[in-house]
Amino acid sequence: xxxxxxxxxxxxxxxxxxxxxxxxxxxxxxxxxxxxxxxxxxxxxxxxxxxxxxxxxxxxxxxxxxxxxxxxxxxxxxxxxxxxxxxxxxxxxxxxxxxxxxxxxxxxxxxxxxxxxxxxxxxxxxxxxxxxxxxxxxxxxxxxxxxxxxxxxxxxxxxxxxxxxxxxxxxxxxxxxxxxxxxx
Amino acid sequence: xxxxxxxxxxxxxxxxxxxxxxxxxxxxxxxxxxxxxxxxxxxxxxxxxxxxxxxxxxxxxxxxxxxxxxxxxxxxxxxxxxxxxxxxxxxxxxxxxxxxxxxxxxxxxxxxxxxxxxxxxxxxxxxxxxxxxxxxxxxxxxxxxxxxxxxxxxxxxxxxxxxxxxxxxxxxxxxxxxxxxxxxxxxxxxxxxxxx
Numbered sequence: 001x002x003x004x005x006x007x008x009x010x011x012x013x014x015x016x017x018x019x020x021x022x023x024x025x026x027x028x029x030x031x032x033x034x035x036x037x038x039x040x041x042x043x044x045x046x047x048x049x050x051x052x053x054x055x056x057x058x059x060x061x062x063x064x065x066x067x068x069x070x071x072x073x074x075x076x077x078x079x080x081x082x083x084x085x086x087x088x089x090x091x092x093x094x095x096x097x098x099x100x101x102x103x104x105x106x107x108x109x110x111x112x113x114x115x116x117x118x119x120x121x122x123x124x125x126x127x128x129x130x131x132x133x134x135x136x137x138x139x140x141x142x143x144x145x146x147x148x149x150x151x152x153x154x155x156x157x158x159x160x161x162x163x164x165x166x167x168x169x170x171x172x173x174x175x176x177x178x179x180x181x182x183x184x
Numbered sequence: 185x186x187x188x189x190x191x192x193x194x195x196x197x198x199x200x201x202x203x204x205x206x207x208x209x210x211x212x213x214x215x216x217x218x219x220x221x222x223x224x225x226x227x228x229x230x231x232x233x234x235x236x237x238x239x240x241x242x243x244x245x246x247x248x249x250x251x252x253x254x255x256x257x258x259x260x261x262x263x264x265x266x267x268x269x270x271x272x273x274x275x276x277x278x279x280x281x282x283x284x285x286x287x288x289x290x291x292x293x294x295x296x297x298x299x300x301x302x303x304x305x306x307x308x309x310x311x312x313x314x315x316x317x318x319x320x321x322x323x324x325x326x327x328x329x330x331x332x333x334x335x336x337x338x339x340x341x342x343x344x345x346x347x348x349x350x351x352x353x354x355x356x357x358x359x360x361x362x363x364x365x366x367x368x369x370x371x372x373x374x375x376x377x378x379x380x
Contacts, residue, residue: 043227044224044226044265044332047226047227047228047229047265048226048265050229054229123231124229124230124231126229126230136267137264137265138263139229139230139260139262139263140230140261141230141231141259141260141261141262141278159267159271160264161271162264162274
């Protein structure tokens with residue numbers, strides 16, 4: 001059986017070892033790399049949270065949505081603003097809504113083969129595409145007089161992708177205008 | 185140190201006009217830059233500023249108008265972290281300005297486009313030479329690691345002066361004109377980035 005003196009010495013030694021551990025990690029490249037990876041991961045999580053706060057709309061707001069079956073003329077590109085088309089040119093998840101918020105406001109809802117559009121002032125904007133409980137985030141500095149095509153996808157979770165113009169136009173041609181309103 | 189053939193011209197000194205003693209930093213003068221820290225698409229958002237530093241003096245005649253280690257600034261114009269289903273992140277940067285030897289800034293042009301690899305991309309290589317779209321700029325040396333688009337620290341890139349800039353040599357201080365230009369044959373080439 002160990003004497004109380006030995007136990008006390010052991011108890012004193014444990015914190016001392018714990019204190020010396022950071023010094024050891026600073027010199028051990030393997031541990032330093034792990035620490036760098038951890039920092040990177042923390043940075044990514046913080047950035048995601050920051051972007052969610054800047055982009056996503058309130059979760060309490062719900063929408064009704066229908067498809068405008070008659071072909072609609074496309075909007076004219078304003079010279080002083082960016083024009084954003086949001087398309088969802090797929091058949092997957094027919095009944096699932098994919099919403100898009102910009103700068104904390106819901107700006108549109110799509111279902112299969114739908115599109116909607118809106119304009120933005122030039123400058124940085126923050127986009128949040130949401131399907132059920134999952135979100136896909138994007139931040140972008142938009143320029144006046146430019147058209148942007150964003151594609152919402154149904155994968156395992158929400159997905160938002162910036163398309164090249166040609167790809168965007170092709171996708172848009174397959175879609176019909178979404179008409180949506182906030183549920184009261 | 186680099187003296188670019190298109191770096192500029194000295195206005196004839198005989199003229200009494202004040203502007204005649206000025207030198208012109210010409211549009212499209214290349215400026216060699218490097219990133220001072222790693223940039224990952226998961227850790228930046230659009231509008232964030234990114235620092236770069238000049239890696240070689242830019243001269244007009246004998247005058248160093250952009251000294252080595254001068255600060256340049258880029259802005260993140262598009263950022264998206266890696267997504268589900270092995271879809272890579274995406275990032276685009278626009279290099280905006282560089283600090284001149286006289287304390288002023290000159291506009292630069294170029295858009296970098298970095299696309300992170302999905303599984304396919306990461307299987308190909310850890311090091312990928314990525315092209316730049318939507319600009320008259322150049323190829324860019326950088327890594328794409330994992331699924332986030334990543335520009336490593338010290339990645340080099342060439343930007344170009346955007347528009348002629350008329351400069352007063354007197355404002356550059358005595359040190360700026362002291363060094364003699366390197367003979368053309370000894371000067372490092374500026375052709376690492378090939379405009380397309």
